[in-house]
Amino acid sequence: MLWQRAHERRSATGLxxxxxxxxxxxxxxxxxxxxxxxxxxxxxxxxxxxxxxxxAMLGGLRPALLSAVASALAYNYFFTVPHRSFRVDNxxxxxxxxxxxxxxVIASHLAASVRAQARLAAAHAAxxxxxxxxxxxxxxxxxxxxxxxxxxxxxxxxLRCNAVLVSxxxxxxxxxxxxxxAQLTPSDIAAAALTLDSGEPSGRGVTRVNAAEWQFHAVxxxxxxxxxxxxARDDGAKxxxxxxxxxxxxxxxxxxxxxx
Numbered sequence: 001m002l003w004q005r006a007h008e009r010r011s012a013t014g015l016x017x018x019x020x021x022x023x024x025x026x027x028x029x030x031x032x033x034x035x036x037x038x039x040x041x042x043x044x045x046x047x048x049x050x051x052x053x054x055x056a057m058l059g060g061l062r063p064a065l066l067s068a069v070a071s072a073l074a075y076n077y078f079f080t081v082p083h084r085s086f087r088v089d090n091x092x093x094x095x096x097x098x099x100x101x102x103x104x105v106i107a108s109h110l111a112a113s114v115r116a117q118a119r120l121a122a123a124h125a126a127x128x129x130x131x132x133x134x135x136x137x138x139x140x141x142x143x144x145x146x147x148x149x150x151x152x153x154x155x156x157x158x159l160r161c162n163a164v165l166v167s168x169x170x171x172x173x174x175x176x177x178x179x180x181x182a183q184l185t186p187s188d189i190a191a192a193a194l195t196l197d198s199g200e201p202s203g204r205g206v207t208r209v210n211a212a213e214w215q216f217h218a219v220x221x222x223x224x225x226x227x228x229x230x231x232a233r234d235d236g237a238k239x240x241x242x243x244x245x246x247x248x249x250x251x252x253x254x255x256x257x258x259x260x
Contacts (some may be wrong), residue, residue: 017059020063020065021064024051025055025074025211029048030046032044032074035250045079048104051067052104052111054067059148060116061109068107072104074095075096075100084091130247131254134253138258145176154251155248157178159240161238162232162239163177164184164229165177165227166184172184182230191212195225201217202216203216215240220254227255
């Protein structure tokens with residue numbers, strides 16, 4: 001199933017981020033051991049800051065926090081007296097460990113915030129590009145049927161699900177479907193009619209007519225509902241994630257403009 005594969009990819013990515021954070025701390029520790037043999041421990045603590053920043057930029061806040069904790073423990077174990085022990089006899093070393101941990105945590109928060117902002121900006125850019133791409137394709141369509149074909153094909157591709165465009169009250173009819181023909185059950189037709197009449201989402205995954213296999217969303221022109229788009233997955237799961245609702249609304253606005 002698509003959602004299972006996506007979950008597996010996210011799990012693998014998260015594990016890789018934690019492993020990467022641990023490896024960067026290990027590299028910083030090895031570099032510190034080399035530096036300490038030549039010039040002492042005075043600047044070794046600074047070597048762990050790049051490891052924390054790298055973990056934050058590549059993996060986010062949680063791997064960075066792991067890196068901060070591991071850095072403080074590694075510094076304590078390898079570079080404070082007594083060596084190869086987590087015991088701290090020198091108050092100055094204790095202060096250094098605490099300061100290293102605090103600086104590492106602050107740096108991880110800042111770097112993770114920068115990473116989150118960059119990802120948000122990239123997501124907005126991708127969404128705008130998606131909307132513009134659909135608008136360009138709709139401009140090449142001639143007539144309602146062509147607009148419906150382009151709209152359903154693009155929605156099915158972008159949201160990775162089945163899509164239909166329906167219109168007509170009280171008996172909705174399918175104008176176009178993608179990636180292949182679609183057969184609506186009586187519950188689906190009832191859900192489509194409800195959306196065309198009220199303008200509210202209905203069908204799979206929402207509270208109204210939840211027995212339907214399709215989830216329907218209104219295509220609006222000002223206060224008038226001119227059509228409805230239905231979305232469904234072959235595995236019966238919800239057709240889209242909650243964070244895709246904003247993208248869908250913008251895409252439906254483009255479809256409404258083209259249908260007009």
